[in-house]
Amino acid sequence: MIGDILKKTRSIYGYKAKDMSIKLDISPSYLSEIETNKKRPSLDILERYAEIFNMKVSTLILLSEDHDEAIKTNKPQEFIKRMMIKLIDVMSKDEVKSNGKNS
Numbered sequence: 001m002i003g004d005i006l007k008k009t010r011s012i013y014g015y016k017a018k019d020m021s022i023k024l025d026i027s028p029s030y031l032s033e034i035e036t037n038k039k040r041p042s043l044d045i046l047e048r049y050a051e052i053f054n055m056k057v058s059t060l061i062l063l064s065e066d067h068d069e070a071i072k073t074n075k076p077q078e079f080i081k082r083m084m085i086k087l088i089d090v091m092s093k094d095e096v097k098s099n100g101k102n103s
Contacts, residue, residue, distance in 0.1 A: 002064040007035035009053055009060070024048050
């Protein structure tokens with residue numbers, strides 16, 4: 001579910017729940033409900049998450065789908081592999097952009 005990915009991504013980025021709720025302009029209790037999959041985030045909230053994490057909303061959704069599939073098939077290592085491939089792809093694109101600006 002998307003709440004799992006949002007919570008894990010928040011943790012990876014080093015945000016505490018209270019800080020994230022402030023950045024998202026929502027209450028800490030609502031953030032908790034989203035991250036525990038009790039409530040689904042609106043598109044507006046997903047857009048705010050994406051902005052904070054500097055990624056596209058579609059990326060968050062795809063990560064969630066990949067995560068759900070890994071849980072269903074009991075293959076978390078496949079999820080991690082796909083995440084690493086995506087991370088490397090994004091980082092290599094950023095590197096190309098960065099090198100192009102400095103030329």
